[in-house]
Amino acid sequence: MPEEAEAVAGPPAIVTICTTCRAPGVAREEAPGLRMLAAVAAAAEGLDGVAVRPTQCLGLCKRACTVSISGEGRYVFLFGDLDPDADAEAVVAMARSCAAAPYGFVAWKDRPEALRKGMIARVPPPGWSPEDGGAPA
Numbered sequence: 001m002p003e004e005a006e007a008v009a010g011p012p013a014i015v016t017i018c019t020t021c022r023a024p025g026v027a028r029e030e031a032p033g034l035r036m037l038a039a040v041a042a043a044a045e046g047l048d049g050v051a052v053r054p055t056q057c058l059g060l061c062k063r064a065c066t067v068s069i070s071g072e073g074r075y076v077f078l079f080g081d082l083d084p085d086a087d088a089e090a091v092v093a094m095a096r097s098c099a100a101a102p103y104g105f106v107a108w109k110d111r112p113e114a115l116r117k118g119m120i121a122r123v124p125p126p127g128w129s130p131e132d133g134g135a136p137a
């Protein structure tokens, strides 16, 4: 992962954070996704190419904290099991890399360490359909 994200081209990478999932007995206002949302928003403040928003569910309810990174014409990455107290900077770094990469694709080796083990899915954008189905080089 480069220290400095490359120049951002096109629409922003959108970080969507579930603020709802939590262990049984944990109050809604104590959901770890709320801490993740605040930490990611703080880490992304003033940066180009990253938009941050909450959602009520990403369909990964047993894998909190859950986060997606997407954007117009970009791959969708889904992550789970993230630590709201440690992984916000990694989420923002990944979003910045997605914003700068063709089709938003960031290879595994270029992803922040914290996001490598938590990745659940990567879905190519509608406009990405090479004959062999391969990812962008």
Ligand code: FES
Binding pocket: 018, 019, 020, 021, 022, 056, 057, 058, 059, 060, 061, 062, 064, 066
């Ligand atoms: S409630 Fe968070 S992913 Fe479903």
